[in-house]
Amino acid sequence: MLFEQQVNDDQELELDEEELEIDFVELDKLQDLGINAADITKLKTSGITSVKAVIMTHSRSLMKIKGLSEAKIEKIKEAAGKLIKSDFITGLECAQRRKSVIKISTGSKEFDKLLGGGIQSSSITEAFGEFRTGKTQICHTLCVLAQLPSSMGGGKVAFIDTEGTFRPDRIRAIASRFGVDGETTLQNIAIARAGNSEHQMDLINLIAAKMAEEQNYKLLIIDSVIALFRVDFSGRGELSERQQKLNQMMSRLMKMAEEFNIAVVITNQMTADPGATMTFMADPKKPIGGHVLAHASTTRLYLKKGRAETRIAKLYDSPDVPEGEAVYQISEGGICDAKD
Structure with missing residues (x-):
């Protein structure tokens, strides 16, 4: 089976847990350094759920929290800095931390090879393409595969649905392919239907609090990330505000990916580019x-239709894997290698 080899490869690493430095420190630890419980509660209510999140949040943003003065924020920041090292580290230390990164298989060996082993944690992976290229099917497949046990341990999944595309029956079918119980798999997926872009951001903060509490999530999916923003902000007059809100959301997602060592997967839509049409580019x-x-996206995947029932994934951008393409197929059991 596809994942037996993956588990064996993971086990060969036999990483000492003490060597995997995780920056997640519970916010309540700040009490040991003189921060009162009421102020910690205010931070949690605002979506700041760990000590690292305090360090990564601008003081100006913290000032917007009711009841936190400039003096309190300075004290909180100072205490957070004592709990987590947030200055320069050596390249060797960085390499050591990277050992905690996990990779979630897509269900296709060729697709995994393209990505250097699968979808990585501590980063954002964006999949964009036209309709019927498999964006939502990849999300469904990842919902199951993120839960499969490995030497690093499988975990729960959070799914923010903005277009009403989540289908429990697809999860059951994919779970059956990999020999796991469909009902248990569904039980381990936290699903929320976002109604607008503001609600979408609220749901992100809500799941961040849940991740801080349970600490067993491995994947966050937003399908699709842009749909509600296109509805709420229309025309050139609102474009600047839309991009600002979108930027804030992506920054929040990146912080969560690093804070909880989860993989964040977002799907995106495409539109015609009039400028490309005028210059006779191959793909307008x-x-x-x-x-x-x-x-904001660490890895970008361009999904296209191929011949017959096949689809093509093109690695559009990645910091550690060269550009390339992989052919895959959508089956009853999710994403799989294309048949000869």
């Missing part, structure tokens, strides 16, 4: 979200 389409999504 582009992903929505502009430079905000382009810079």
Whole structure:
């Protein structure tokens, strides 16, 4: 089976848990350094759920929390700095921390090979493409595969649905392919239907609090990340505000990915590019979200239709894997390698 080899490869590493430095420190630890419980509760209510989140949040944003003065924020920041090292580290220390990164298989060996082993944690992976290219099917498949046990341990999944595309029956079918119980798999997926872009951000903060409490999540999916923003912000007059809100959301997602060592997967839509049409480019389409999504996403995948029932995944951008393509197929059991 596809994942037996993956588990064996993971076990060969035999990483000492003490060597995997995780920066997650519970917010309540601040009490040991003189921060009162009421102020910690205020932080949690605002979506700041760990000591690292305090360090990564701008003081100006903390000032917006009712009841926190400039003096209190300075004291909280100082206490957080004592609990987590937030200055320069050596490249060797960075390499050691990277050992905690896990990789979630897509269900296709060729797809995994393209990604260097699978979807990585502590980063954001964006999959964009036209309809019927498999974006939602990849999300369904990852919901199951993120739960499969490995030497690093399988975990729960959070799914924010913005277009009403989540289907429990697909989860059951994919779970059956990999020999796991469909009902148990569904039980381990936290699903929320976002009604607007503001609600979408609220749900992100809500699941962050849940992750801080349970600490057993491995994957967060948003399908799709841009849909509600296109509805709430229309026309050029609101484009600047939309991009600002989108940028804030992507920044929050990146912090969560690093804070909880989870994989964040977002799907994105495409639109016609009039400028590309005028210059006779081969593909006059582009992903929505502009430079905000382009810079915030660690890995970008361009999904296209192939011959017959096949689909093509093109690695559009990645910091550690060269550009390339992989052919895959959508089956009853989710994403799989294309048949000859």
